[in-house]
Amino acid sequence: MTSLSEASQCSVLTQLRTTHFALNAYLYRFRLAPSPDCVLCLVPETVPHYLLCCPLYRRQHLDLIRHLGTARLSLCRLLAAKSDPKPALAFVRDTGRFPRYSL
């Protein structure tokens, strides 16, 4: 049987990989966010922006860099099918942005 945490992790990974993740750029398409932009950077809050460069999550980016052993973060490195999903999932958990996910 799949645990809630495993199901939640699988769901989050799929959402990140398909960019159908509850960030403003996606939510705005359905009028579920007032703007598609990141509240700090005023650029579309997309999966790449969130995972790779938003300064709101600087500490979590540093954790990713430390865990992966490289400062060359990329979506491929984080989300490819052959990649270890744990760093990306830890990033999502540690940002505290999506508390309803039990990661």
Ligand SMILES: [Zn+2]
């Ligand atoms: Zn930002």
